[in-house]
Amino acid sequence: MSLLRVESVSKRFGGITANQDVSFEVGAGKIVGLIGPNGAGKTTMFNCIAGYAPPTTGEIWMNDIKVSGMSPEQCARAGIGRTFQVARTFTSMTALENVMVGAFLINKNVADARQSAAKLLSFVNLGQFKDKPAGSMTISEQRRLAVARALAVRPRLLLMDEVMAGLNPTEVKETVDVVLKIREEGISCLIVEHVLEGIMPIADAIVVLDYGKKIAEGSPEQVSNDPKVIAAYLGDE
Amino acid sequence: MNIQEKTVTSAHELLAPDSHGKSSVKYILLSLCVICALLVPVVVKDPSHQNLAILILMAAQLGVAWNIVGGYAGQVSLGHVAFYGLGAYTSTLLLTQWGMNAWLAMLCGGILAALISLVIGWSCFRLNGHYFGMATIAVAEIIQIIFTNWEYAGGAVGLTLPMDQQGWSNMIFTDKAPYYYIALGLLLLTLAVNYWIEHSYLGYYFRAIKDEPDAARSLGINLSRYKQIAFAVSSFFTAIGGSLYAQKELYIDPGSVLHTGLSIKMALVSILGGVGTLLGPVIGAGVLTFIEEGTRALFGGSGRGTDLVIYAALIVVIAVYYPTGVMGWIKQFFARRKAVRAQKAQDAQDTTGTQAGKEAA
Amino acid sequence: MSLEIIIQTLASGILIGLIYALVAIGLTLIFGVMDIVNFSHGEFLMFGMYSSFWMYSLFALDPMFTLPLTALFLFALGVILYKLIIRKITNAPMLSQIFTTFGLMMLFRGLAQFFWKPDFRTVDHSVVSGAVQVFGIQVGMPQVTAGVGAILVTMGIYLFLTKTRAGAALEATAADKEAAQLMGIDSQKMFAMAWGIGAACAGVAGALLSTFFPIFPEVGANFILIAFVVVNLGGFGSVIGALFAGIIVGVIEVMGGFLIGPQYKLALVLGLFLAVLMFRPQGLMGKQ
Amino acid sequence: MLQVRNLRVSYDGVLALSKVDIDVEKGKIVALVGGNGNGKSTTLRAIAGLNTADAGQIIFDGKPLEKIPASKRVGLGLSLVPEGRRIFARLTVERNLQLGAYTRRDADEVAESIDTMYSLFPILKERRYQLAGTMSGGEQQMLAIGRGLMAKPKLLLLDEPSWGIAPKFVTKVLDTIQLINEQGMSILLVEQNLHKALAIAHHGYVIQTGCIVMQGTGQELLNNEDVKKAYLGV
Amino acid sequence: QQEIKIGVIYPLSGAAASSGSEMKNALELAADIVNNGAKSVPNLPFSAGGGLPNLKGAKIKLVFADHQGNPQIGATETERLITQEKVVAIVGAYFSNVTATSSQVAEKYKIPYVNPESSSSTLTQRGFKWFFRTTAHDDLFVHNFFDFFKELEAKKGIKVKQLATFNENTLWGNETTKLETKLAAEKGYNLVKTIVYPAKSTQLTSEVQQLKSASPQVVMQSSYLGDAIMAMKTYKELGFSPDMILANNAGFTDTEFRRTLGKDADYVITREVWSPDLAKNNPLIKQVNDLFNSKYKIDFTGNSSRTFTGLMTLVDAINRAGSTEPEAIRKALTETNIPANKLIMPWKGVKFDENGQNVLGSGILVQIIDGKYNTVWPFDLATKDVVWPMPKWDQRK
Numbered sequence A: 001m002s003l004l005r006v007e008s009v010s011k012r013f014g015g016i017t018a019n020q021d022v023s024f025e026v027g028a029g030k031i032v033g034l035i036g037p038n039g040a041g042k043t044t045m046f047n048c049i050a051g052y053a054p055p056t057t058g059e060i061w062m063n064d065i066k067v068s069g070m071s072p073e074q075c076a077r078a079g080i081g082r083t084f085q086v087a088r089t090f091t092s093m094t095a096l097e098n099v100m101v102g103a104f105l106i107n108k109n110v111a112d113a114r115q116s117a118a119k120l121l122s123f124v125n126l127g128q129f130k131d132k133p134a135g136s137m138t139i140s141e142q143r144r145l146a147v148a149r150a151l152a153v154r155p156r157l158l159l160m161d162e163v164m165a166g167l168n169p170t171e172v173k174e175t176v177d178v179v180l181k182i183r184e185e186g187i188s189c190l191i192v193e194h195v196l197e198g199i200m201p202i203a204d205a206i207v208v209l210d211y212g213k214k215i216a217e218g219s220p221e222q223v224s225n226d227p228k229v230i231a232a233y234l235g236d237e
Numbered sequence B: 001m002n003i004q005e006k007t008v009t010s011a012h013e014l015l016a017p018d019s020h021g022k023s024s025v026k027y028i029l030l031s032l033c034v035i036c037a038l039l040v041p042v043v044v045k046d047p048s049h050q051n052l053a054i055l056i057l058m059a060a061q062l063g064v065a066w067n068i069v070g071g072y073a074g075q076v077s078l079g080h081v082a083f084y085g086l087g088a089y090t091s092t093l094l095l096t097q098w099g100m101n102a103w104l105a106m107l108c109g110g111i112l113a114a115l116i117s118l119v120i121g122w123s124c125f126r127l128n129g130h131y132f133g134m135a136t137i138a139v140a141e142i143i144q145i146i147f148t149n150w151e152y153a154g155g156a157v158g159l160t161l162p163m164d165q166q167g168w169s170n171m172i173f174t175d176k177a178p179y180y181y182i183a184l185g186l187l188l189l190t191l192a193v194n195y196w197i198e199h200s201y202l203g204y205y206f207r208a209i210k211d212e213p214d215a216a217r218s219l220g221i222n223l224s225r226y227k228q229i230a231f232a233v234s235s236f237f238t239a240i241g242g243s244l245y246a247q248k249e250l251y252i253d254p255g256s257v258l259h260t261g262l263s264i265k266m267a268l269v270s271i272l273g274g275v276g277t278l279l280g281p282v283i284g285a286g287v288l289t290f291i292e293e294g295t296r297a298l299f300g301g302s303g304r305g306t307d308l309v310i311y312a313a314l315i316v317v318i319a320v321y322y323p324t325g326v327m328g329w330i331k332q333f334f335a336r337r338k339a340v341r342a343q344k345a346q347d348a349q350d351t352t353g354t355q356a357g358k359e360a361a
Numbered sequence C: 001m002s003l004e005i006i007i008q009t010l011a012s013g014i015l016i017g018l019i020y021a022l023v024a025i026g027l028t029l030i031f032g033v034m035d036i037v038n039f040s041h042g043e044f045l046m047f048g049m050y051s052s053f054w055m056y057s058l059f060a061l062d063p064m065f066t067l068p069l070t071a072l073f074l075f076a077l078g079v080i081l082y083k084l085i086i087r088k089i090t091n092a093p094m095l096s097q098i099f100t101t102f103g104l105m106m107l108f109r110g111l112a113q114f115f116w117k118p119d120f121r122t123v124d125h126s127v128v129s130g131a132v133q134v135f136g137i138q139v140g141m142p143q144v145t146a147g148v149g150a151i152l153v154t155m156g157i158y159l160f161l162t163k164t165r166a167g168a169a170l171e172a173t174a175a176d177k178e179a180a181q182l183m184g185i186d187s188q189k190m191f192a193m194a195w196g197i198g199a200a201c202a203g204v205a206g207a208l209l210s211t212f213f214p215i216f217p218e219v220g221a222n223f224i225l226i227a228f229v230v231v232n233l234g235g236f237g238s239v240i241g242a243l244f245a246g247i248i249v250g251v252i253e254v255m256g257g258f259l260i261g262p263q264y265k266l267a268l269v270l271g272l273f274l275a276v277l278m279f280r281p282q283g284l285m286g287k288q
Numbered sequence D: 001m002l003q004v005r006n007l008r009v010s011y012d013g014v015l016a017l018s019k020v021d022i023d024v025e026k027g028k029i030v031a032l033v034g035g036n037g038n039g040k041s042t043t044l045r046a047i048a049g050l051n052t053a054d055a056g057q058i059i060f061d062g063k064p065l066e067k068i069p070a071s072k073r074v075g076l077g078l079s080l081v082p083e084g085r086r087i088f089a090r091l092t093v094e095r096n097l098q099l100g101a102y103t104r105r106d107a108d109e110v111a112e113s114i115d116t117m118y119s120l121f122p123i124l125k126e127r128r129y130q131l132a133g134t135m136s137g138g139e140q141q142m143l144a145i146g147r148g149l150m151a152k153p154k155l156l157l158l159d160e161p162s163w164g165i166a167p168k169f170v171t172k173v174l175d176t177i178q179l180i181n182e183q184g185m186s187i188l189l190v191e192q193n194l195h196k197a198l199a200i201a202h203h204g205y206v207i208q209t210g211c212i213v214m215q216g217t218g219q220e221l222l223n224n225e226d227v228k229k230a231y232l233g234v
Numbered sequence E: 001q002q003e004i005k006i007g008v009i010y011p012l013s014g015a016a017a018s019s020g021s022e023m024k025n026a027l028e029l030a031a032d033i034v035n036n037g038a039k040s041v042p043n044l045p046f047s048a049g050g051g052l053p054n055l056k057g058a059k060i061k062l063v064f065a066d067h068q069g070n071p072q073i074g075a076t077e078t079e080r081l082i083t084q085e086k087v088v089a090i091v092g093a094y095f096s097n098v099t100a101t102s103s104q105v106a107e108k109y110k111i112p113y114v115n116p117e118s119s120s121s122t123l124t125q126r127g128f129k130w131f132f133r134t135t136a137h138d139d140l141f142v143h144n145f146f147d148f149f150k151e152l153e154a155k156k157g158i159k160v161k162q163l164a165t166f167n168e169n170t171l172w173g174n175e176t177t178k179l180e181t182k183l184a185a186e187k188g189y190n191l192v193k194t195i196v197y198p199a200k201s202t203q204l205t206s207e208v209q210q211l212k213s214a215s216p217q218v219v220m221q222s223s224y225l226g227d228a229i230m231a232m233k234t235y236k237e238l239g240f241s242p243d244m245i246l247a248n249n250a251g252f253t254d255t256e257f258r259r260t261l262g263k264d265a266d267y268v269i270t271r272e273v274w275s276p277d278l279a280k281n282n283p284l285i286k287q288v289n290d291l292f293n294s295k296y297k298i299d300f301t302g303n304s305s306r307t308f309t310g311l312m313t314l315v316d317a318i319n320r321a322g323s324t325e326p327e328a329i330r331k332a333l334t335e336t337n338i339p340a341n342k343l344i345m346p347w348k349g350v351k352f353d354e355n356g357q358n359v360l361g362s363g364i365l366v367q368i369i370d371g372k373y374n375t376v377w378p379f380d381l382a383t384k385d386v387v388w389p390m391p392k393w394d395q396r397k
């Protein structure tokens, strides 16, 4: 059964159409990659799903709940966690406190929140940065912190926007492991990524956008052999 | 906009900078402070000095109340005097016109202010940064105009409380000591609430909202709800402070309880002490009141405004050289000491290391 | 309300509104470039007025002729103030910036009182005086001059910001100080310039006002609240926004005072301002 | 052309770089690689003048840079494309590019350069009047690179230029880097796309916790076992 | 030698500092006369110098405090004066709202408080025992206006019918408006417009426009200096000329008012309590004023002359008490009876009722003619005839 259903979503900014009639699904416990050239509308799609920019037309469903039109905080409560393309950590707080803020959605008790936050930090391999002010972490660390923070709200679907950018191949591998662990927890992942080594090996399905339109969908192999995708995105190598 | 105030996490950290285990020390220290505070009127007999102490307590209480919304939640309200005035007017009217018990009247003032803050918050919280600050000034200014022209509330003439009806039920006294204890109690209560907020999920939410509102939303935080909670709690205590002012001075008019400068002063007290810290406003109030009263007592009679010049110059100097306030300064001090110590340890290690190396060689 | 009264109030509103705009432009400029709200801006206005006054009373020079000098003084004052004090708080938290400029406001008022006494001063015989008759209504010559002056300065500033290299550099510094440095823009210089120009604008406004408004140490207080409203309404950082907002505020104030009652004229302006913010939280011409 | 000696930089008392020595010869591409948080960006920022050095020397074209503020270094021919783009979000795309050429006086030449950028990144031309902040992440990255090139520096410092750029374009960006290098511009490159970066680099340095721990030609590093293990995920 | 400390609390900085400094001068003059004497004014009590005779020549010492126009600071400073400086009595505080709070403190400490110039009538309705006010209050001043109208009709055949009020919106202007409205109704005048405008306005166009549309014969106006000047300029600009502008002191009696407006200030009638031309009836006025002028290069005004008189009244009481005990001073104050010829005010004397209000105080009306203030009412003190109606703006030379 599918967890997230995006049904013919379009999003326009003035004259620019960022998404046009896009439909796809994310199954429970699956990893789905959302790829496409720069400006294809991936971040915009995230914003639609997470309630930051309601679609101009079309609907988005989480199970039986219609999330399109809901506010970001309602979406979070409906089980959608997200990270941002620009990190947006709470810079005056420590890494642990950042995650605690997320944990409070589930449990308002401070001690409990601290405990679960600490676990999550180790989960994303940031355990040693517990008491470090988030503002002084590097951008890539902050992105991983954002993953831990988003996990703290116990989402059923996690949207990750380019969390692997700026990592070298070794680090990408580590992050891939984290994503796999997240799936093991039963959380579906929708991932926007240009680092293909980070997404192709693990995705259950890939959706490709170009100029706001969906141009391909399928397994990683299918997609990477699709001439349209090669032309628009992968380039011939 | 740069709202990344440096935050000192808690009083806890400050009282015992590097000892999470020694919390008993902290409690002993705290109780000592409170006992000292309780003894002030017994030791200090001079009413004018007692008055100074009360002024400090009242300023501190206002600063602490302001800090909840302005410091922790980062919503810089520059119109808090509106709530101060609402509190003062409500309690005074209830007391003089309806003969209500002063304590109850005070509570009513607080509740009314909190309710009105919800309305104001509802409309102003969409605004960011300076726009929000300016909107609150505008609201306060409008409320001042309304009270100036409102006959029932005494208009520009103001309201007088019955000086001859003294006693606890009217909260009117000849002596300073009762006012002192009421102000102290109020400050402690405000601090306690503040402490509780800071250490509960609310404190974390407020700081998250201040740092990155967009990200906070992705974590299920309803921004306006939590901003309103901060605003309402803050207004409640500000209004109670206003009531206390009325009870103490026994005369209020728009010029004295709805004056924009007072809003700024509430913020100043916090900034001076350290925004977003528990005890910052208390320290700030002490420093600010001392400077204010001191310069006036020393130079106020000159008739050339020398006191204001000195007062203002001091403020500028403090703001420029201690931008994070006294608490920020203390924190830096400890941080630097710690760094120096770490450096020393490091150096020691290095030398032993190299020595060991040499020996090995 | 007869036609004559409508025109009359409209004219008075626009004229005073232009002065508001001129005061506000300095404020909006400094804010736009540095993200600092200058609470002492009203005192720049006050210094502008005193500069005109002293040159008038000591050397019998008309405020209109000394206007460039006044602008120059204030420019220098702005730059010096920046170098001495503001520079140190560029990266400080917003609240301590407010604290600083608020302290400066009190300091300037105090100094003016200390050195020049608290008396009300006036420039009683300026070259621009009397009234002119247009469309059957009377408007004061000083007000008209001030209005025209305000328009010219506003246009000048606008052209400077949009058409010159320095203007572009100011804009870039405003957007991202560090990135601007990477473009080779000396942000210190830009900030100093913003303060200089901002103060000079207030100075010019002061000079124009001095011919018809009493001069005293606290005079800034009369204008600063309105200037803030204008800056907000126009949108922080927007010069053209400030111009329009100034006129709107002036007209609302005069018209509202006439129709609803003078005691509520300020409340009306503030209320309208809040209402506009409800629909456009970034002000009329502000960028989000 | 650039010599960095013994560079030491700290943030609020916490050391980020303890000992960095780097040389960039004229006309060369030099790559600086290393793991997350090891001080690559800090190195570039210190060279560009955004961070003040606690100790050490930075010599550019024979001139010591320590006392020269960031804005003046641009005039000397040093331009940084910073991490995280730092484009002027509220200004238009074209205005961003114009500002990139702030130190250049000849208006015609600048206009010409802008056209060059447009042909390099056609999307920028399409969106020349859009506010830069509303562009997509990758588009902003292209703009940042274009803006850095507009200064026509002698030495270009690039901090992760392929960040957030689609695979097809990454190749193009690196090709472009090679191209401009061939036209005479020296380049100091921080890039996580190590295979490609080291392939075009003449020389490479490896930085670890604020120290340069290894150096060699691009190929040497690519074939080095330690590098492979630590950074190439082999 | 004993020194008697008297606390004086005035707005020495802030918006009203200009009035404050004038009053400070007047107080210093009074103290100087008492302590060091002044030969040129032999008729003035204590002008022999050498301090207070009944206290073995004790000198008086003024301790100044600045309340900045803020009621809370007023109270705090009064407390400080009493408890720290140990003053035996207080003089202050000009602003009615500050007088309200600071006199409360004095009442609490049972220290005599002499208020020379606050005009809010409520101040003496509080049943205070230690509060004494030498000046007449607004109630009386506004009554004066209407007495004036009545006498105008009776003695000069000038009929006043349509009135308008134009007052600023602080305590003073509001109380005045209330009284004027009430009295106009009681005495059968037609009040065609009531305007309360916000003090510190940047322009008064809409206000004047409203007045013009209502076209009253007389505008009764209460404004501080800045507003007064601006109002006059706006009247002229908009061509509004009623038959009479009847101002309520403050801005209209400031020296700067005439200097700035020059000829345009002419024909304004304002309530006063003092005027140099009164010297005709009372030589003391000129003598003391000359003394003041030689020392500070300014003339007395209604404010400074009243402040001077307030302090002199207190000194007189302390002297009669022969003691610095507060209770003794208070008792002496209640028994005060200073005859008219010992004052520099056009009053019938100083004598307090049980509320501490001087019952012998009064006001006068002066009209500016050729740049000078001329007493025009009460008619028996008048030095010039009232000019009625005020010439239209375009018909003036």
Ligand SMILES: Nc1ncnc2c1ncn2[C@@H]1O[C@H](COP(=O)(O)OP(=O)(O)OP(=O)(O)O)[C@@H](O)[C@H]1O
Residues within 6 Å of the ligand: A013, A016, A017, A018, A036, A037, A038, A039, A040, A041, A042, A043, A044, A045, A085, D134, D135, D136, D137, D138, D139, D164
């Ligand atoms: N607020 C906005 N106003 C105008 N255009 C916008 C706005 N937001 C996005 N766009 C445009 O919509 C298009 C899609 O942007 P989006 O950020 O979704 O791209 P993306 O697929 O995430 O690209 P990238 O991989 O580069 O991050 C872009 O061309 C962008 O310029």
Ligand SMILES: Nc1ncnc2c1ncn2[C@@H]1O[C@H](COP(=O)(O)OP(=O)(O)OP(=O)(O)O)[C@@H](O)[C@H]1O
Residues within 6 Å of the ligand: A135, A136, A137, A138, A139, A140, A141, A166, D011, D012, D015, D016, D034, D035, D036, D037, D038, D039, D040, D041, D042, D043, D083
């Ligand atoms: N603004 C800052 N304040 C405090 N510490 C900082 C700051 N910026 C960076 N650091 C610290 O300095 C060290 C080096 O950071 P730097 O950004 O140079 O690393 P990097 O090699 O560029 O990493 P990345 O690959 O993540 O970009 C890190 O440990 C980081 O935590």
Ligand SMILES: [Mg+2]
Residues within 6 Å of the ligand: A042, A043, A044, A085, D136, D137, D138
């Ligand atoms: Mg994107």
Ligand SMILES: [Mg+2]
Residues within 6 Å of the ligand: A138, D040, D041, D042, D083
């Ligand atoms: Mg980096």
